[in-house]
Amino acid sequence: MKWEIFTETKKSADYQLQKAEVDFGGRHWVAWFCNEIPINEGPYKFQGLPGLIFEIEDTGNNYSYKLINSKKLEKELDTTEFLETHYGNKPIKITNQKLNEVKLNYYNNPYSWAMTSTGTWSVNFGDGKIYNKKEDIPYLTRRTQEELRRNNNPIELDIALKYPLK
Template structure:
């Protein structure tokens, strides 16, 4: 057994028998006129798989260090929990002061290709699938015995190291593997969003909430103006309905321009 095989065996052994197996991916998302890069966390235990922004961990660490409440909201709306070895996911979505959960079954059929490549010391193999209205290419490592990957992607005979859709609107690259000796508690921000319990809804109900907000994102400000009050929006004092209407249009344009749905077949149907 050569040195590389020994190192790989020790890594796999430590991953299998740790409490939380943490895989950090760099996610590159095309949004509007620029790309957004953000680190995402895949935590795998013997019972559950969780996927969420690394920013939650950073906020939690700052809060504990300074003994303050530190909050963070997802930047890419890809918060997921599922049972290990299951395609049945619970999605979490924040919306202003509300928090929602949606159950979904997201089974995917992979085609494993013969093509392989190296990533550092690891041999990766290519696989493809159609999911969410996009064609995806994954590179997985059979030497890492987890049938998991970023977001809802799973089911290959090894950990997904790289993943992207055909247009590269979403690209994931594994950048770090870490072993935690105890389960990492996410209840503060994931299962419950900083004290806000998730409201279980259907996909349509969630879409209705988002569309209602889009149709009048300044509704609270409109109520204040009607009672004779003044409001300040992004540092600008708003005193007329005309000013508020301009803000409404600006917010609506921003929502549409920056909205990027990974699952096109489940995208929020914002008006054209």
């Protein structure tokens, strides 16, 4: 990331924060970091500043991260069975292209499981109606596709899947 660091500062609790900006993921971001804490990390993929990022948000007001609390631990904790393996399950690495392929397959046929189901099933969209018949699937599919398109606002717009209109 190519940060632009400014001289502008502000106070947050007992810390003096300094402003920085970066273009990342198809968005422009404004960050506030603390030189007093020489950890060049922050939330998500944001890193590389000469201090811990306390706040960062995109200028479109879609995403906002704020450090709420931080404390020094008395001893180092072993996170190998949690962070590194998610409770013992090793993560599967996939490319963004493969992830988008999986998302698009779901988008195109979100109720394939219901079409092949031999048992009972039901879907509720929060409208008070229960959908549980195979003839409901075309409506459910359209509704799900509309929801996916409407809520498609990933952090990294430049690599986002653009759902097709049906």
